Amino acid sequence: MRIGLTGGIASGKSTVSLYLASLGIEIIDGDLLAREVLVLYPEILAYLKDTYGDLIFLEGQLDRRALGRIIFQDEKKKKAYLDVIMPKIIEEARKRLKKAKGSFVVLDAALLFEEGLDQDVDVTVTVFVPYEVQIKRLLQRDPLTVSEAVSRIQSQMPLEEKRRRANHVVDNSGSREETYQQINEILKSLGFGEIKGQEIEKKKKEEK
Ligand SMILES: CC(C)(COP(=O)(O)OP(=O)(O)OC[C@H]1O[C@@H](n2cnc3c(N)ncnc32)[C@H](O)[C@@H]1O)[C@@H](O)C(=O)NCCC(=O)NCCS
Numbered sequence: 001m002r003i004g005l006t007g008g009i010a011s012g013k014s015t016v017s018l019y020l021a022s023l024g025i026e027i028i029d030g031d032l033l034a035r036e037v038l039v040l041y042p043e044i045l046a047y048l049k050d051t052y053g054d055l056i057f058l059e060g061q062l063d064r065r066a067l068g069r070i071i072f073q074d075e076k077k078k079k080a081y082l083d084v085i086m087p088k089i090i091e092e093a094r095k096r097l098k099k100a101k102g103s104f105v106v107l108d109a110a111l112l113f114e115e116g117l118d119q120d121v122d123v124t125v126t127v128f129v130p131y132e133v134q135i136k137r138l139l140q141r142d143p144l145t146v147s148e149a150v151s152r153i154q155s156q157m158p159l160e161e162k163r164r165r166a167n168h169v170v171d172n173s174g175s176r177e178e179t180y181q182q183i184n185e186i187l188k189s190l191g192f193g194e195i196k197g198q199e200i201e202k203k204k205k206e207e208k
């Protein structure tokens with residue numbers, strides 16, 4: 001069973017992924033793949049150096065926040081960058097989905113629907129929060145200005161649309177525990193075995 005997990009920025013994908021991993025499910029993390037392909041394919045960094053140079057490189061190191069500031073505010077620049085990086089991410093994601101050994105595997109991808117990766121999984125799950133919760137959590141977590149946070153949210157497919165398109169929706173506006181319970185229900189409906197209460201207790205302790 002291949003599960004495609006998606007959502008908006010700071011809607012709670014990683015929180016859900018971590019919980020699924022604690023149940024022993026393999027996670028393929030799209031954000032991690034985006035970092036890995038930069039190492040695997042030097043031509044991507046070469047493209048970024050040629051296009052933006054010192055604007056996004058500090059002492060030879062890619063400044064991800066600076067790149068984000070540019071591409072999340074300019075649709076054309078975002079598309080040009082995604083045209084370079086996404087084929088590699090998609091290729092890696094497909095390889096890992098094929099190699100996955102367990103009976104359940106999760107592909108955690110912000111761009112699951114945008115990039116057609118929903119076609120590579122059996123079922124899709126959107127982690128949803130209302131806009132006010134999303135922006136509050138984003139600003140609490142990341143060192144962004146309000147306008148940077150708004151432009152990141154606006155550069156994504158509306159979370160409402162991701163909610164409509166998914167087979168299952170997790171509402172992550174309540175407590176983490178409420179979210180884990182919703183995941184348990186979804187897993188049950190997909191034929192995952194019994195989930196013991198201590199898994200949730202264990203996660204609660206880790207978070208304290
Ligand atoms: C632009 C980059 C360098 C900014 O890095 P930064 O560390 O500041 O942010 P981070 O990677 O944590 O992303 C923040 C959030 O935006 C989402 N996101 C990433 N890229 C995009 C995009 N092109 N469009 C919409 N959302 C995106 C991420 O999944 C995450 O939810 C980076 O996000 C990137 O390389 N993105 C392009 C490819 C990608 O990550 N795709 C997601 C995997 S499917």
Ligand SMILES: Nc1ncnc2c1ncn2[C@@H]1O[C@H](COP(=O)(O)OP(=O)(O)OP(=O)(O)O)[C@@H](O)[C@H]1O
Pocket residue numbers: 007008009010011012013014015016110137138140141172173174175176177179
């Ligand atoms: N139910 C919750 N209650 C309170 N805080 C939460 C809850 N779920 C997530 N958070 C917090 O909100 C922030 C965003 O969550 P998380 O990092 O899981 O989102 P994400 O969708 O993976 O984000 P991104 O794609 O931007 O990496 C984090 O700081 C996380 O600790």
